[in-house]
Amino acid sequence: MAKYSSAxxxxxxALADPTRRAVVGVLGRGPASVGELAQTASMTLPSFMKHVHxxxxxxxxxxxxxxxxxxxxxxxxxxxxxxxxxxxxRALWERRTDRLEQFVTDPEEPS
Amino acid sequence: xxxxxxxxxxxxxxxxMRAPRTRVWKAWTDPVDLARWWLPAPTHCRVDxxxxxxxxxxxxxxxxxxxxxxxxxxxxxxxxxxxxRIVFTNALDSRWRPVSPAPVAMTAEIRFLDHPDGTDxxxxxxHADPASRLHxxxxxxxxxxxxxxxxxxxxxxxxxxxx
Numbered sequence: 001m002a003k004y005s006s007a008x009x010x011x012x013x014a015l016a017d018p019t020r021r022a023v024v025g026v027l028g029r030g031p032a033s034v035g036e037l038a039q040t041a042s043m044t045l046p047s048f049m050k051h052v053h054x055x056x057x058x059x060x061x062x063x064x065x066x067x068x069x070x071x072x073x074x075x076x077x078x079x080x081x082x083x084x085x086x087x088x089x090r091a092l093w094e095r096r097t098d099r100l101e102q103f104v105t106d107p108e109e110p111s
Numbered sequence: 112x113x114x115x116x117x118x119x120x121x122x123x124x125x126x127x128m129r130a131p132r133t134r135v136w137k138a139w140t141d142p143v144d145l146a147r148w149w150l151p152a153p154t155h156c157r158v159d160x161x162x163x164x165x166x167x168x169x170x171x172x173x174x175x176x177x178x179x180x181x182x183x184x185x186x187x188x189x190x191x192x193x194x195x196r197i198v199f200t201n202a203l204d205s206r207w208r209p210v211s212p213a214p215v216a217m218t219a220e221i222r223f224l225d226h227p228d229g230t231d232x233x234x235x236x237x238h239a240d241p242a243s244r245l246h247x248x249x250x251x252x253x254x255x256x257x258x259x260x261x262x263x264x265x266x267x268x269x270x271x272x273x274x
Binding site: 009085086089090093094095096097099100101102103104105109 | 144149151215
């Protein structure tokens with residue numbers, strides 16, 4: 001639960017920025033180098049690298065360096081984390097209800 | 112009071128338990144009992160505050176080793192009808208301070224009804240829209256949580272990258 005919340009928070013925090021959403025959009029077309037991405041973002045490379053790191057830390061993108069070129073790839077599975085929250089809450093309450101039921105019907109438990 | 116459910120945001124669980132209503136109520140409102148089932152084993156649960164009155168504090172902590180405890184829930188009761196109904200929310204903490212808990216703010220309503228086999232136990236959990244954080248920051252997604260994922264997918268999969 002805590003792990004899930006944190007993952008959700010990180011993904012949302014990452015997507016809460018127009019530059020980073022644009023990167024997700026561009027990478028939807030396919031992998032791109034950091035240099036190419038920085039050009040479309042029209043900002044300096046050091047500033048842009050911070051955005052790349054944020055996206056990589058939360059798992060939305062993966063990067064790999066080959067020679068002097070760092071290539072970014074979208075991790076589509078990570079986007080799915082934003083969709084699963086209600087199912088996750090339901091599962092949590094179902095399990096909680098299971099445990100309560102077991103507890104109140106356990107003949108070993110003093111009532 | 113009863114309110115409509117929003118299928119995109121809310122969940123409902125009905126369960127008949129083969130135990131008397133008084134027993135199920137005690138399992139909820141006795142701190143020793145509550146700690147036994149509130150969290151899944153092997154996680155340890157510590158009930159720090161359980162003032163089962165309207166506005167009363169509902170605070171629980173959790174621990175992997177039973178020694179070092181971290182926060183689990185900091186909430187307060189909204190409605191308490193002894194033996195019959197509990198409503199609590201984590202959108203206000205135990206000191207009534209409005210908060211935005213992760214992953215989502217919720218109000219849970221638990222009803223305890225008599226049933227020929229024991230207790231008709233009903234849970235309704237109403238959630239805030241977790242995407243509201245996005246909306247407030249004007250992130251360019253259309254209204255509603257359900258569309259967020261679709262739009263993200265559309266952005267990610269559009270041939271022109273959604274530009």
